[in-house]
Amino acid sequence: xxxxxxxxxxxxxxxxxxxxxxxxxxxxxxxxxxxxxxxxxxxxxxxxxxxxxxxxxxxxxxxxxxxxxxxxxxxxxxxxxxxxxxxxxxxxxxxxxxxxxxxxxxxxxxxxxxxxxxxxxxxxxxxxxxxxxxxxxxxxxxxxxxx
Amino acid sequence: xxxxxxxxxxxxxxxxxxxxxxxxxxxxxxxxxxxxxxxxxxxxxxxxxxxxxxxxxxxxxxxxxxxxxxxxxxxxxxxxxxxxxxxxxxxxxxxxxxxxxxxxxxxxxxxxxxxxxxxxxxxxxxxxxxxxxxxxxxxxxxxxxxxxxxxxxxxxxxxxxxxxxxxxxxxxxxxxxxxxxxxxxxxxxxx
Numbered sequence: 505x506x507x508x509x510x511x512x513x514x515x516x517x518x519x520x521x522x523x524x525x526x527x528x529x530x531x532x533x534x535x536x537x538x539x540x541x542x543x544x545x546x547x548x549x550x551x552x553x554x555x556x557x558x559x560x561x562x563x564x565x566x567x568x569x570x571x572x573x574x575x576x577x578x579x580x581x582x583x584x585x586x587x588x589x590x591x592x593x594x595x596x597x598x599x600x601x602x603x604x605x606x607x608x609x610x611x612x613x614x615x616x617x618x619x620x621x622x623x624x625x626x627x628x629x630x631x632x633x634x635x636x637x638x639x640x641x642x643x644x645x646x647x648x649x650x651x
Numbered sequence: 652x653x654x655x656x657x658x659x660x661x662x663x664x665x666x667x668x669x670x671x672x673x674x675x676x677x678x679x680x681x682x683x684x685x686x687x688x689x690x691x692x693x694x695x696x697x698x699x700x701x702x703x704x705x706x707x708x709x710x711x712x713x714x715x716x717x718x719x720x721x722x723x724x725x726x727x728x729x730x731x732x733x734x735x736x737x738x739x740x741x742x743x744x745x746x747x748x749x750x751x752x753x754x755x756x757x758x759x760x761x762x763x764x765x766x767x768x769x770x771x772x773x774x775x776x777x778x779x780x781x782x783x784x785x786x787x788x789x790x791x792x793x794x795x796x797x798x799x800x801x802x803x804x805x806x807x808x809x810x811x812x813x814x815x816x817x818x819x820x821x822x823x824x825x826x827x828x829x830x831x832x833x834x835x836x837x838x839x840x841x842x
Binding site: 529533534535536537538539541542545546548549552553556573576577579580583584587597598600613615616617619620623624626627630631633634635637638639641642643644645 | 700701704705708709712713716717720721724782783784786787788789791792793795796797800801803804806807808810811813814815817818821822823
């Protein structure tokens with residue numbers, strides 16, 4: 505897309521705000537609308553926009569396919585791991601009350617807040633990487649008539 | 652607001668007809684993107700901003716891109732229909748009438764006595780403030796991630812499984828190195 509300077513410039517201007525909005529939706533989901541899934545798809549949309557305009561190799565430098573493939577599993581591990589952690593701390597599976605701690609009260613989230621933060625993070629990571637991987641799968645294929 | 656509602660719904664219906672009628676698949680994909688964006692606006696009017704985010708990002712953004720990528724691999728024109736399809740038309744009419752008939756029994760939009768507002772334990776809204784120790788003003792988040800955290804774990808696993816399935820079916824063999832970048836394919840198909 506070298507021949508579309510307007511698209512390139514506008515994309516470069518927009519992408520930081522798309523990514524910032526994704527992180528806002530992710531980490532502000534406890535207070536405003538949104539959460540892990542919404543943030544994940546917005547982040548992936550930003551990445552895919554970059555790949556569309558600047559080419560697949562450029563995107564694969566930013567988000568290497570091997571790393572993204574492992575992040576798919578990492579998100580689920582974070583989610584389920586939060587559940588296991590609450591069990592190890594003496595609660596039920598995903599019972600965030602067990603996550604109470606007394607380190608820096610008022611500064612670090614604890615209990616329910618910490619649990620929700622962690623599971624939403626897991627959802628966000630999995631959704632972002634699944635969407636990006638699906639894009640890689642489609643965009644990396646050659647056409648059937650070989651052009 | 653009524654005028655905006657009617658405008659968006661009319662545009663939704665028009666776009667849907669356009670998608671069905673148009674033979675050029677590239678234009679049809681663009682229309683589905685427009686349809687999703689109108690759907691996102693409609694969700695916003697229905698006070699569901701989180702659904703609107705998802706619809707705008709997935710429907711108008713990612714799935715449009717995926718369909719364009721698929722078009723780059725296949726044909727851009729739909730094959731012309733030789734004879735008028737009678738049976739599909741009948742099936743569509745019967746299904747559509749059944750759906751419209753189903754809406755006749757539904758409560759009016761925003762009705763506070765509707766089952767959806769009374770049958771699901773309304774206590775969530777009252778309990779959430781106390782159960783979350785006042786740290787979680789968004790009840791939707793506390794229901795999805797805490798009260799129903801186990802369901803959401805299942806949903807995340809579904810997304811995980813879907814991603815793995817797409818990888819298994821579509822990923823190229825790792826040894827063969829291709830240089831057909833997506834951007835180049837796009838340019839080629841634009842002509």
